[in-house]
Amino acid sequence: MLDPIVAFFQRIFAAIGRGIGMVIAWILWPFITVANWYRARGWIIKGPIGIVLLLLVGFYGYFVWQTQVWSGFDPDYVNSYNLGQRRQDAGTATAGNATTPAAGEAVEPEPRTCVRSAIVDVTADLIDFNVNQNAWISSMLLYKLGLFGLDWDKTPWFDNKASFQRGVNQVVRRTAVELVDSLGRVRGTSGINADLQRARGNLQFDEETWYFGSDSLLPKTPTPNYYRTAMADLRKFNASLEACDAIFDGRSDNLIELLDRLANDLGATTAILRERSEFYNNGWFDTRADDRFWFAYGQLYAQYGILSAAGADFEAVIRARGIEPLWTSTISQLRSALRIQPSIISNGREDGWIMPTHLATIGFYMLRVRSNFVEIRDVLAR
Template sequence: MLDPIVAFFQRIFAAIGRGIGLVIAWILWPFITATNWYKARSWIIKGPIGIGLLLLVGFYAYFIWQTQVWSGFNPDYVNSYNLAQRKQDAGGATSGGAATTSAAGDAAEPEPKTCVRSAIVDVTADLIDFNVNQNAWISSMLLYKVGLFGVEWDKTPWMDNKAAFQRGVNQTIRRTAVELVDALGRVRGTSGINADLQRARGNMQFDEETWYFGSDSLLPKTPTPNYYRTAMADLRKFNASLEACDAIFDGRSDNLIEFLDRIANDIGSTSAIIRERSEFHNGGWFDTRADDRFWFAFGQLYGYYGILSAAGADFDAVIKARGIEPLWIETMKQLRSALKIQPAIISNGREDGWIMPTHLATMGFYILRVRSNLVEMRDVLAR
């Protein structure tokens, strides 16, 4: 009596097997045809084609390696700066400037005057170094621009996480560079714009996807990473000038208020993007753009964790005088907690779902917590 049932399921599985075989044969057919054609050619034709294929395989191996290995990635990178050991705010004089008397009673040359470097500038320059020197800048790599059979990598589930993360970090660098030029690196209304910071801001605004050549011009171009490296050098030059007391860092409370306000607006925009994706495109593991949104936001929080920690050192006197130190410390803890979320596969499930996780909503929650604290600190400082 069971024989008809068994035969039915055998036919079903046999049909499924044939279907899978046809799909695999369809996928492999171009490769098999090309291989047979290649075998029938002479070495005069085989040689150049073989070398070209080896180069292509090498390029893709390098590309895959660069997109999957994150050199220097460390959520606790802030600890290496020992910011808690700093005794003075950025720009404050540390020593020198006064003449001394020698043992013979003669007046000696005054010691060179030194000032405190800006931790914000140091962290910003190091984030650029992390993005374009310790790692390849993915967004302007040729194979990233080519995509997967013409489809942008950002629209696939593969090879784009690191690029999105780097762009998130880069967003924090750009925002900080603007604030350094407009407010932090000058006495507002009484001093000119610092030339080093101005060049750094201009270079950081360069587009993120330029390679050596492009479709809009036959002439060679300067690729994106070179502009960012130049910006990094200018930031380090500014800090060297600041250390020699030849530059200005204006650590007033109104500058800190404006800085916090700009950062709050920046991550608020990211929160809106995440909300839109989470609410209207919640396809769980099948949402191929969810990983872009998640890792961009992650990169943004990664960058601001370092920059805001540095701001806590550069504006230490203001923070303590206005009584927001506990709130500042709590904000840094929340930023660090957000960096613990590192899922292998990003899922954009429904918030009331029970099968697929909702990583985007979780990241959005952390962003809103951080933003809420930034707004509260800004309001306290503004009173």
């Protein structure tokens, strides 16, 4: 009696197998046809085509390596700056070593030095991390070509590092603007610092330019070169500051402006996360969830360094206003957010029980940090 049932299921599985085989054959047919054509050609044709194929395989191997290996990535990178040992604000003159001259000996004054800006150091190092320690993915040719013309950002593959870099770069750009407009000058009584101005201009350059583009036949300067120039200008500014030839204005209202801008950026990103989480919650099958997540993660990664550096550059203001506990708590929350590093990003429903909702989780941490920014800002404004 079971024979008809067994035969029925056998026919079903056989049909499924034939269907899968037809799909595989359809996918492989172009490659098999090209391979047969290639084998039938002479070496005059085989040679150049083989070289081109080898170069293509090499380019894609390099592309895969650069997108999957994150050199220098360290959520605890702030510890390398030893900011806790700083006891003076940025731009303040350091105390020289007192020496007792011998009798009749001429005393030469020691060269005057000032404290470097930790914010500038961290900003320059974040640029170095993005374009020197790693390849800048967004302007790589194979990233721009996409998957058979489909933007990599719209696929589940090879876009996480690019999104993370863009998140870091967004914070770097914001910080450069604040350095030019307020931190690097005494408002109303000094001009804009030329080094910072050049750095800001170069960092505003678009993120996707390669050596050539469809809009012009002339060669172009690729995006990473502009960012490297900005990094050099930032380091030049800090060298001038250390020689007391530049200004870092560590007033409380400048710190308020910096916090306002960082908080606004977090607010804009959480709005994007909320929209994606609310209307496209397809769990592991949301192909845009990963770039949204890693952009937000890049922002938090960079803001962790910038806020830690600001704590050193504005130590006197923070101590005078009594906000050390709140400041330390905010930095701790930023570091806690960096512990979220899922292998696969899922944009599940917030009340779901199978697929997690990583976008809502990272958005929650961003809102916590933003609320602390607002609270610090309110205390400073009193």
